[in-house]
Amino acid sequence: MKQTFTIGIGGAAGQGVATPGDIFAKIFSRRGLHLNAYNAYQSIIRGGHTFLTIRTGPERVSNMGDRVDLLIPLNQDAMNRHLGLLTDGAACIYNADTITPGVPAKGALLCPLPVSKLADISRNKVAQNTLAVGAGLSMMGIGFQSLEEVLTEQFKKKGDAVVSENVGIARAGYDYATAHFEPFPWPLPMTNNRYAVLSGNIAMAMGGAAAGVKFYCAYPMSPSTGVLHWMAAHARKAGIMVRQVEDEIGVVNMAIGAAHAGVRSMCATSGGGFALMTEGLGLSAMMETPVVVIDCQRAGPSTGVPTKTEQGDLWQILGAAFGDYPRVIAAPLDIGDCFKIIPEIFNIADRFQCPGIVLCDLLLSEGRLSVDPKDLDFAPVVDRGELITSVPSTSGSSGDGVYKRYKITESGISPRAVPGVPGYAHTAASDEHDEDGVLISDEFTNPTKRRNMMEKRMRKVTGIEAAVPPPVLSGSRDADITLIGWGSTKGVIEEACEILTEQGIPANHLQIRWLVPLHGDAILNILKDTRHTIIVENNYSGQFARYLRSETSYVPNGYIRKYDGEPFMPHHIVEAVKEQLGGKSRLSVPAHEILV
Amino acid sequence: MATVLVDTKHVAMADLKGKVDPDWCPGCGDFGVLAAVQKALVDLQIPNHNVVTISGIGCSSNFPGYINTYGMHTLHGRALAIATGVKLANHELTVLVTGGDGDGFGIGGNHFVHSMRRNVDLLYIVMDNQIYGLTTGQTSPTSRMGMKTKSMPFGNIEAPVNPISLALAAGATFIARGFSGEQKQLTDLIKQGIQHKGFSFLDVFSPCVTYNHDNTYQWFRPRLKKLEDDPAHDPTDWMAAMRKSLLWGDEIPIGKFFERTDVPPLHGAEPVLNAGPLLHADTRIPPDVAHSFVEELM
Structure with missing residues (x-):
């Protein structure tokens, strides 16, 4: 299993959950660590509850994972909601002045910070956040210098005094943790890579x-x-x-x-x-x-x-x-x-x-x-197609009297002249029209022309199908379970497959990127060799399962769906697969344990 | 001796004739508007390839098909939104938007208001016949109270919108009203509207001879008074224009109500367009700029 480390930061909107999150993200990515962050939040500007999960590790991190290693609750509510997530080896850093801890699971550490003793909280309202970041980094075995750099960048616009105040607070948290808290057994490594972090x-x-x-x-x-x-x-x-x-x-x-x-x-x-x-x-x-x-x-x-x-x-x-x-x-x-x-x-x-x-x-x-x-390639292939933006120098003709905007062609594609080009004036219409743009919806209505124009446009579908690659199966062809997903669930399904395979249930994975054109024949060709297929998606009715069935008549063995507003975590899928292999159900709807 | 290249091609009425003849009812007011637009383009000598005529849906929105310029015959009510996109992508084009009162003041009312406050540089000609014609005679946003139509057979109980007052309130920078039976004045107003740098709104009484038996040529003629005949009328005076816009009944003003030239058009207010039309801009982001975008995230 890949080694990862996950931080969860919870608090009310407006309490500054994002800032420690950004600081951790910067430090991790600059150490050459990958990360994946997801913020569970509510439609509220101040108050409520938000829970930010940042998962990091030396290899690609494709989803939020199943576990929290370090919990930083910024208020009592966050402590109450999330302490139960911590398991053996995890820790919780919190403000001992304002937050009463619950009883953690066996092996999970409580790390109280005496915030008012370590910082002047009358001057700095987010001192508890900064102290916690410092303390957390100490426990992860990350040198203080990286935090100092990020804080300096962050506060430099506000002047040297603000920079040194914040660096001082962070240092106090860092040193306090070094002296009082047991570090995590797995210090976060460092690689020579550098990553951009983006939404x-x-x-x-x-x-x-x-x-x-x-x-x-x-x-x-x-x-x-x-x-x-x-x-x-x-x-x-x-x-x-x-x-x-x-x-x-x-x-x-x-x-x-x-x-x-x-x-x-x-x-x-x-x-x-x-x-x-x-x-x-x-x-x-x-x-x-x-x-x-x-x-x-x-x-x-x-x-x-x-x-x-x-x-x-x-x-x-x-x-x-x-x-x-x-x-x-x-x-x-x-x-x-x-x-x-x-x-x-x-x-x-x-x-x-x-x-x-x-x-x-x-x-x-x-x-x-x-x-x-x-x-992030800013020089990708740009193909504008058959676009006329100036009079073609080779033609010598102005286009007058010959140019037909909707010329019927074998490919269905007609060269497109844009306004401003001499000799190519035409009208583009929302009404059905003939090759030259003249409406055939009124006095010129003509079933033959209508059919020709429909077929011209729809012929483009063949070209589009050839331009879009069919999906491919990832993982070993020889698997007991094939999970099918589309779009954003790729990362979490991938990890669920790894876990299942490690646990003795070989699993592979088909993820759909192009929904139209779907390449139904290619999908059927892949699925004909599978043993047990399950479609995983984030909605109530199995929208993709219904679409796949409508296009291919394919019916999978089971379904895993989630429609509580939160994304899948790997164990949701793993447990649902086991439940379905046990013959208990064909439809699993995992419950989301993190109450946000 | 330097050679001066001049586009000597003279723009004539025949050049502006569309591929097909209008299928409007004989006597429809829209014929007069079409002729006045063509005459204005000839008078101003604007080559047809530099003009885009954009319409929504309705009898009058068939307009782009009847004039030989670039044309877009789009969705009901959406012509102004589309025209804004066209103008911002290539601000060297002359943009004409044509349509009816239902298209512009009903389904397109939101875009009408916002296009005016944005001061998009285009001429918006509404062929206002106070009725829905293409759907065979229903009440429109400018139908008078009491008017009987197929959709309000017992008489309209809703007050009509006043397009001129609305345009003044929304911030249009050129506001005029014409009559399709007054060709000379109408042509002149169209020319002024094209030349004005900003949103030009021209409401044209364009009688529907088939479905509107209230607001006929005969009804309009004795009531219409030209603003230019009133020596006291000052089109730079917004309050006076608003008062004039409220006149209705025995005396209905036509002509230029208001114009101001101190507001930059939308395309002139955005530095992104300083280097010229977007159409001709390089699609590649310069490598140093691209690099800075990525560095921000590191």
């Missing part, structure tokens, strides 16, 4: 910048707003026009307008905003103007649980916009993939002049992951 939202925004997005617009909606924040903050450096729009109907149409004028254009939202965008997706398909829309799923329906994760929008996405039209739908597999997938989907959307949809979720959007900077 899925930042990754998708940067992926957009890398893909050459020049227009981004949005209406604020959790958990997608982080994309807007990064875009807005970096717009001028990246040369991107970023607008906040009055509603998501305006968002998608403004994005289509910019795309139609010839630039790469993107927008992001969550399920509710996406619902408002659906008519626009049909417009993108009908006018054959490519646009990329990101849906960061949260727990629905309706306003739902805005700060909780779910994979519940699949059928909304599949059914978005009326009529049949070509499109491409992708679900990123992890935060690094959030970056990579954007240039990829733009190339397909541009080549096939159709909408591209990225189906992300809160787990990735707001989670954080260490990524090798080499994997």
